[in-house]
Amino acid sequence: MTSAGTGIGAAVRRKEDQRFITGQGHYTDDIHREGETRAYFLRSPHPHATILKIDKAKAEKMPGVVAVLTGAELAADKIGNLICGWAITSKDGSPMNMGPHPALAQGKVRHVGDQVAVVIAETLNQAKDAAAEIAVDYGVLTAVADPAKAQDPKAPQIHDNAPKNTIYQWALGDAAATDAAFRNAKHVVKLKLVNNRLIPNAIEPRAAIGDYDAGSDFSTLWVTSQNPHVHRLVMAAFMGLAPENKFRVIAPDVGGGFGSKIFIYAEESVCLWAAKKLKRPVKWTAERSESFQTDAHGRDHVTSAELALDAGGKILGLRVKTIANLGAYMSTFSSSVPTYLYATLLSGQYDIPAIYCEVDAVYTNTAPVDAVRGAGRPEACYVIERLMEIAARELRTDPAELRRKNFIRKFPHQTPVIMAYDTGDYDASLKKALEIADVKGFGQRKQEASRRGKLRGLGYSTYIEACGLAPSAAVGSLGAGVGLWESAEVRVNPTGSVEILTGSHSHGQGHETTFAQLVSERLGIPIEQVSIVHGDTDKVQFGMGTYGSRSGSVGMTAIVKALDKIEAKAKKIAGHLFEASPGDIEFKNGKFTVAGTDKSLAFGEVALAAYVGHKFPTHEIEPGLKETSFYDPTNFTFPSGCHICEVEIDPETGKTKIARWTAVDDFGVLVNPMIVEGQVHGGVAHGIGQALLENCVYDEDGQLLTGSYMDYTMPRADDLPSFKVGTTVTKCPSNPLGVKGCGEAGAIAAPVALINAITDAVGSEDVAMPATAQTVWQAIQKTHRQRKAAE
């Protein structure tokens, strides 16, 4: 294959597929360590209780048991707590109320599934059998699961340092200007909504293997992580599990993350600690029901929002009040999701002069809540796009027309909520989506469906999001404890092949292919000669990992910067080989040439010369050809687009069929259109899951009712249509590739498009997510009753 067919923009088939389609991947549970023990966690069956006594005497004597460990041993070994690394300040200037989050409960359990003890045994069955013999005396307390009730004076206080279970009371925007906008409004649209709680459910359950070599005091952790270096940093610096310089974290093949595998959890911390304590490898893999109880959940907002418009349908202001459920403990990035990843996108694609958003984050006796695909942006998109659709209906305006009336058309555009959009063309994606979706023909399709007794509806979502996380100083000023740059090391081998050591991590995104496409094109070498190395802190010095749709814009730009340095050095060396001035050297299509001559050297020849070191002054130019870049992005990126959903509903059953789904997205430059489409498909499926099928339900007392795939409805192939996907392009101006990123857009755009379509079909706004058959059927019945009453 020539580099031309494998460069940026080519639909190159993936290199990593070979091991996956032949069952030769190396996921964490596939790995076995000599002498490994198996860990099984005893978890609280109560949502809220004090731990009065743990009697592990019988369990410790069971066959095969190596140890039974509790919070007491953890505290005695002075292991630090799990942390949230983003400091959010309340309106009154007070810091957020972060309660302690030990890896094994100390004195209290705060959600069903909270870790109480761990049994480490020779086999998993032995560990489970012994766990059943641990006797725990609980002092059961009342619990609160509903975020809308968490701040009630009668609700039990979950953390001593968080009165009224309030973590922070935060706000963004201009309250006075927004109030003024509402006073001047000719039309106000009001909306109360719940953004329903999701369980991420990557198909690979979380797993970890802790290992310790006593002779060299060296710890190794295999873990299903999206960011092994972040794991290592937190576990070393905050938890004291191992010093950073004697600690290797490996995130091998990881079966999906969607955010859930960013965070530092109790289980891998305990495995590492126990391995050092017992001097034996300790392996743990979640059962799916454990994943349900302990993977960080997503969304869970209770929101009331109002949109103020003038007589002509121009938006004057937006006011939002949200209660965000963060669960029983603050997970690693939890505080940032309903604040800086949410409120900052409330302007949507529209020129809104005044916005004010208040967010109360609360504790409840539920699993911790943190980023799940989209992280804050689906919640924001849902608010603004539901309001727009309802506004269009109330104003009797075409929904596309109302949007066009309010589109931002001048860039850069400073919103009232921090974000400054750099570039975009919202008209273009709307226009293309209208064509692909054949909106013109909808009326006819609706009539035809009606003749068959079915209801058809159309729903829009013109979304924008901010990703490519993130300029370090910017997020630092907003409370982030870390920077969000990315690193790349380009190692050119003497034989001319290249290894890229990237701080990004691939758990489905195809970096082994897309990153290689960039390098293959830039250096003019066959893609087979480019290897991408990731996921091992012994190989890659430091990286911030993959989430927030950042690996294209940030991860690949780091590679570009390192390649710039490679090219510069190689030109200097080539200059000596040619006996020409470096200024006369050109590099194109894998060849170094001297301007105005027919002298030429292949990249591989210069690479070899760099390592042989004979033919250039090595006191001026060091031998070797290896360069590193740490790249800090200068701005977020702003993918945007238009999704149009067409549904057909059977009014007898309330069942929704998605008749067609159109997605037109502006992701800037596409590295691999096949992979980009795959990301759109997956994101949209995730969003449809949220809007139609999925819902994490805790009862009033904090019992998890949706505890397995029996009760939590995952989208299946026959729930979904094939998708019509198109793109428009406005190049991203803030990175040399022009890439915006695409991993989360579908999950951001989709839920509201679906609900807008269903509410259009049934003629009622009273449809909450998930729009199950029962929900839709009841809305239809209610509408009939109201119509009958009006007659």
Add this chain to the structure above:
Amino acid sequence: MPTVTLKVNGKKHSVDVDPRTLLVQLLREQLRLTGTHVGCDTSQCGACVVHVNGRAVKSCTMFALSAEGADVLTIEGLANGSALHPMQEAFREHHGLQCGFCTPGMIMSAVDMVKRKGNDLDEDTIRHELEGNLCRCTGYHNIVKAIAAGAKAMKSGAKTSKAA
């Protein structure tokens, strides 16, 4: 401990097993064939699908001892040396996988689907037949394309194709 004797990918094994051992655990832990995956605990996800005596079975829902005398085919046994099965090739060609975790189960289910439903599979049939296989990454769109293409390729009699 009882012993189970079975053939896996053409090779005979006699293994001592705790009676609680599931077939998927036998394959993964004792035979170290880790291509078959565990994704759930309620038999829904399909990551564990293998063929037992020529039929697709969820190996998490079967005791190892029940496989006494059985002929088991896992994902590792599908290719012919370095020559891929046309269904495997179709998944790569049509980008029918992202993280790869559901993929072995998808491919094994797909091969069984073709056996039962033939080589000309329409979209509705494929989607319906995939009810027992969950994927979180792909949204199924390309899996459906891959299976349709793989089914056709299996018809041409080409049992295998070159690995990339």
